[in-house]
Each structure stands twice: as structure tokens, then as C-alpha cells.
Amino acid sequence: MGKKTNFSKVNAGSMADIAFLILIFFLVTTTIHSDSGIDRLLPKLQDESEIGLVQEKNILRVIINEEGDLLVDGQITALDELKETVKGFLDNGGLTKHDPEYCGYCLGDRSIISSDNPSRAIVVLSYDRKAYYSSYIAVQDKLMAAYNELRNREAQRLYGEDYTVLETKFVQPGTSDDSKILIKAKIESIRALYPLKLSEIETK
Amino acid sequence: MSKFSKKKSGELPPVSTASLPDIVFMLLFFFMTVTVMKDSSLKVENVLPNASEVKKLEKKDRVIYIYVGKPTQEFQKVFGSEPKIQLNDKFASPSEVGDYILSERAKKSQELQNVLTTALKVDKNANMGLISDIKQELRKVNALKVNYTTYEGDAFRNLQ
Numbered sequence: 001m002g003k004k005t006n007f008s009k010v011n012a013g014s015m016a017d018i019a020f021l022i023l024i025f026f027l028v029t030t031t032i033h034s035d036s037g038i039d040r041l042l043p044k045l046q047d048e049s050e051i052g053l054v055q056e057k058n059i060l061r062v063i064i065n066e067e068g069d070l071l072v073d074g075q076i077t078a079l080d081e082l083k084e085t086v087k088g089f090l091d092n093g094g095l096t097k098h099d100p101e102y103c104g105y106c107l108g109d110r111s112i113i114s115s116d117n118p119s120r121a122i123v124v125l126s127y128d129r130k131a132y133y134s135s136y137i138a139v140q141d142k143l144m145a146a147y148n149e150l151r152n153r154e155a156q157r158l159y160g161e162d163y164t165v166l167e168t169k170f171v172q173p174g175t176s177d178d179s180k181i182l183i184k185a186k187i188e189s190i191r192a193l194y195p196l197k198l199s200e201i202e203t204k
Numbered sequence: 205m206s207k208f209s210k211k212k213s214g215e216l217p218p219v220s221t222a223s224l225p226d227i228v229f230m231l232l233f234f235f236m237t238v239t240v241m242k243d244s245s246l247k248v249e250n251v252l253p254n255a256s257e258v259k260k261l262e263k264k265d266r267v268i269y270i271y272v273g274k275p276t277q278e279f280q281k282v283f284g285s286e287p288k289i290q291l292n293d294k295f296a297s298p299s300e301v302g303d304y305i306l307s308e309r310a311k312k313s314q315e316l317q318n319v320l321t322t323a324l325k326v327d328k329n330a331n332m333g334l335i336s337d338i339k340q341e342l343r344k345v346n347a348l349k350v351n352y353t354t355y356e357g358d359a360f361r362n363l364q
């Protein structure tokens with residue numbers, strides 16, 4: 001009989017429906033945005049008492065109370081003034097020209113009651129247990145902004161490129177290993193000019 | 205009889221839908237590659253604060269998440285409305301954070317164990333005391349790399 005050789009085709013019309021179903025499943029169960037945030041390295045448990053040896057002029061004390069108000073070196077400061085205050089403190093370079101640790105690249109006021117040079121300057125952040133996390137993050141953000149602006153300035157002067165741009169280039173997947181080594185050297189030299197020295201204390 | 209007179213006038217052939225599965229599959233593969241699975245459902249309120257000086261968390265497999273915030277409406281009856289820590293799918297006290305980090309670290313492969321980051325996803329209305337306790341626990345288990353996960357935005361919006 002001729003009929004047996006006449007194979008019927010598999011109906012592929014429902015393929016689209018099945019694919020749609022899987023597509024919708026993935027749309028529902030997944031998230032597209034990637035997380036971002038402020039990176040911090042916590043201190044090790046051992047080195048607690050370092051701050052005792054530092055001169056008072058090299059310390060900038062930032063205190064957050066439970067209302068979210070800021071006290072910077074004894075003065076009530078608004079959040080939008082914080083960045084400039086921190087920049088002024090870090091960039092002060094108070095040592096005299098003859099001192100071996102004189103900060104040649106600093107553009108600050110050279111005041112003798114503020115920090116000696118950026119690598120000695122320490123920001124001490126203390127907060128009340130009842131302070132809101134949002135104000136803590138706001139302060140951290142402004143501190144980071146102060147550091148980034150100073151670092152950007154130096155990176156522009158030395159390499160004609162922003163520090164933050166260098167950092168994003170370093171983590172980009174497209175960057176080759178050779179240029180990564182170069183970028184890393186640049187990043188480290190800039191970081192050495194303005195090292196991030198941040199200490200946190202919880203007030204009780 | 206010309207060749208072209210065969211065409212019937214006016215009637216359009218139906219649009220072929222044979223390529224529809226291919227298109228949908230393409231979409232499907234796109235979404236499969238660019239997205240990540242949700243790993244746990246949130247039991248706490250989690251409105252993150254805003255910050256502008258942020259860095260991206262690049263590799264998902266190197267991140268351990270800790271959520272902090274008020275329990276959501278349905279859990280408030282049982283757990284109260286004080287901010288709580290959520291680890292995986294359950295509420296925890298600060299003292300359990302260390303064990304959690306250690307067990308999560310043990311799950312990762314050997315070469316990743318030293319480069320793990322702890323992402324703190326904390327609600328903006330949580331108190332610093334709790335965060336400080338968590339950080340102390342993290343220091344005890346030597347999980348020092350921390351990322352305060354935030355939304356990208358102006359930090360002044362945190363103050364409202």
C-alpha cells in the first residue's frame with residue numbers, strides 16, 4: 001500500500017509556546033541588575049591600639065550622633081561641607097620644606113595645626129549605636145569622594161587620566177593582562193600618594 | 205499566456221510564523237546569559253541607601269550576602285519590628301554570622317576562598333549598632349573584605 005510510506009511531519013507549531021513559557025520563567029526568576037556599593041577592608045582583630053601613637057593634629061575626628069548630625073573636629077558640620085573639610089585636612093601638608101617627609105604635591109593651606117602629610121593623616125569615624133545606617137553610608141560616601149577627588153587630581157597630573165577611570169579599566173573584562181600590570185602600577189602609585197587611612201570606633 | 209498571469213489578484217499569502225520559535229529562543233538565551241537566579245527570597249525590608257562613589261561587585265560567585273532590615277509585614281507578628289539579620293532564608297542573631305560565613309566559605313572552591321567578599325545589604329533605617337556587631341563577627345572569622353551594597357544616587361537623599 002502507498003499510504004505507509006507517507007510519513008506525517010512532526011508538528012512544530014507548539015515550539016514557540018514552549019519557548020515562550022521557558023522565557024517567562026527566566027524573566028520571573030532572575031534579576032538583571034548587578035550590585036554595586038562601597039568597598040571596605042575591615043581591620044584585623046589584633047591591631048586595635050594603633051591610634052594611640054598618632055599626633056592629634058594628624059587625626060580628623062568625624063562623629064555621627066543618633067540623629068545623624070555630624071561633628072567634625074569639634075565643629076558641627078553639614079554633610080555637604082564634609083567633603084571639602086576632609087579634602088582640606090588630607091591635602092594640608094603642614095610640614096616645613098626642609099623636612100624629608102614634606103608633601104610636594106599637596107595644594108592645601110600648609111597649616112601647622114592640621115595634618116603633616118597625606119600618608120600620616122587619619123580619619124577617625126565614630127558613630128552612635130543608634131545612628132542610622134543611611135547617615136553612616138552618606139558619610140562614607142563623602143569621605144570616599146574626598147579621597148577620589150584628590151586621587152583624580154594626582155592621576156590627571158601624572159598620567160593624564162582619572163584615578164576612578166583607571167580603577168574601572170582594571171576590573172573590566174576586556175583589559176589584557178599586560179595593560180593590567182601597567183594600570184595596577186599606576187593605581188598603586190596614586191594610592192601611595194593618598195593612602196586611605198580610616199579608623200572606625202563605636203561610641204557607647 | 206504570460207508567466208506572470210498565474211498570480212491571483214489581491215490575495216496575500218499568510219505571514220509565515222515558522223521563524224517565531226527561533227526568535228523566542230534567541231530571546232530566551234539572551235536572558236539566560238545576562239541574568240542571575242534569585243537565590244533567596246527576602247524576609248526583611250531592604251531599601252538600600254544611596255551612594256555615588258560605588259564600585260561594581262563583579263563576580264557573583266565570590267560574594268556572600270547578608271541582609272539586614274526590619275522583618276516584612278507578615279513576619280512582624282512573630283519576630284517584631286526591630287531590624288534583624290537574614291542569612292540565606294532565615295533570621296539570625298549576630299553571633300550566628302561567623303558560622304554562616306565559615307560554612308559559606310567552605311562551599312566555595314579552594315582558589316576562591318581567599319578572595320571572597322561579604323556584601324552587606326542593609327536597609328537604610330537599620331541602626332549602626334547591629335552593623336557594628338556584624339562587622340565584629342566578620343573580623344573574628346577573618347572575612348575582612350566588605351561591600352556596603354547601595355543604590356547609585358546622591359548621598360543627600362539618605363537624610364530624608
